[in-house]
Amino acid sequence: MQPAAPESAAPAAFSYTAFALSLIAGLALGIALGRLLGPLPGGEAEPWQLRAEDRNHYMLAIALEYHESGDAARALDKLIALKPAGDPLVALAEGACALGSGGYLADASGIAALRSAVQLYQDFGREGCAERLLPEAAPAALPAEPPPPAADARAQPTPLPSKTPPPASAQTAQTARLAPTPLPRRFREHSLRSFCDIARPAIIEVRTVDYLGRGVPGQRIRVRWGESEDIFLTGIKREYGDNYGDFQMEEGVEYAVDMPGAAEPLATALSTGSCYSDNRRGLKSWRVSFVEV
Amino acid sequence: MLRIFRSLILGLALGALVGLYFGWVSFPMDARNRQLSQLAQSHQDDYSVMIAAGYAADGDLVGASARLALVYGDEAQRHLRESAERIISSSARSLPDIRLLVALARDLGQLSPLMMPFLTLEESGG
Structure with missing residues (x-):
């Protein structure tokens, strides 16, 4: 009579090899699905997710706001929120350079906007190529008197007036708000x-x-x-x-x-x-x- | 055979759960390929305020309009009005931001009754 087989020799109810392999496969599948369906569906993008060209335009908007407010901390916060690989101001300089090299300076609007970007990073002692791309003189811009407020509650869009420069007093006030340019590095x-x-x-x-x-x-x-x-x-x-x-x-x-x-x-x-x-x-x-x- | 099948299913399910957690929470998508028009509403509002601030500084209505179009396309002016009205209604931004938006909306011919008090405030308060 054969002795009874010990309990440990009985076929296991579980295959560790199969479990390990399927665990790895499941992990990969889960991560892929998680990233695809993840928490940031289209239309809910964060600024740092913008593609390079749009990120450059976004940085330019930051510079335009800085031009108005002179609020360096706010501008820096927004630049940092773009999660650049390195110095956020150098990223701004590179973005301005890319826009300037790509035909952004074809009109006075682009020139003025790029000048704002250059002003922002130069205020922090950074340099880029955009300042070399800008024309020497300030653009002959144009502030027209803004059209009178539309009387109609839902007025139709009016034709855009020509751009005219802001009043001299406003320009002076702007300049006064901007931080002084640091001494050049030697x-x-x-x-x-x-x-x-x-x-x-x-x-x-x-x-x-x-x-x-x-x-x-x-x-x-x-x-x-x-x-x-x-x-x-x-x-x-x-x-x-x-x-x-x-x-x-x-x-x-x-x-x-x-x-x-x-x-x-x-x-x-x-x-x-x-x-x-x-x-x-x-x-x-x-x-x-x-x-x- | 059954034990292998059982192990496979269990491993796959457990792995997928853990993987979903990591993919969703710990390592979310890092793609930098979105367009301005795909920004979340709050960031689109932020962008509009920045453009309005730029307009307040340089008076460049053409440039401001073109920059808004990067986000809103051909309907930029209407979107600006709607954004301004929504922001006013929900008190989503500070008063200075609202005044910037209203000033730009006014000059783009998109003034609405909801904005009027802020315009009056701007004209009287500077």
């Missing part, structure tokens, strides 16, 4: 060395740091050669860090690098030429850093 050459990277030939890499070595984004770097020059901002290529900018050199050309209004030109003119890395020929690159003084 930098000096900190280090300069060449390197050979086959993947990144003939590049001038520039970084801007403060006296503690922390990155300083949004600084203008100028590269001049012959009769030409190019100005770029540090921090635009975020994949390389928020204080990084670069410039592509050509062979046989010498380049002078400085920070306009902020740092003297490098003592050495930079040029590229042959270099070798792992027995492969490349073109020499330069790594420059400016430190705040």
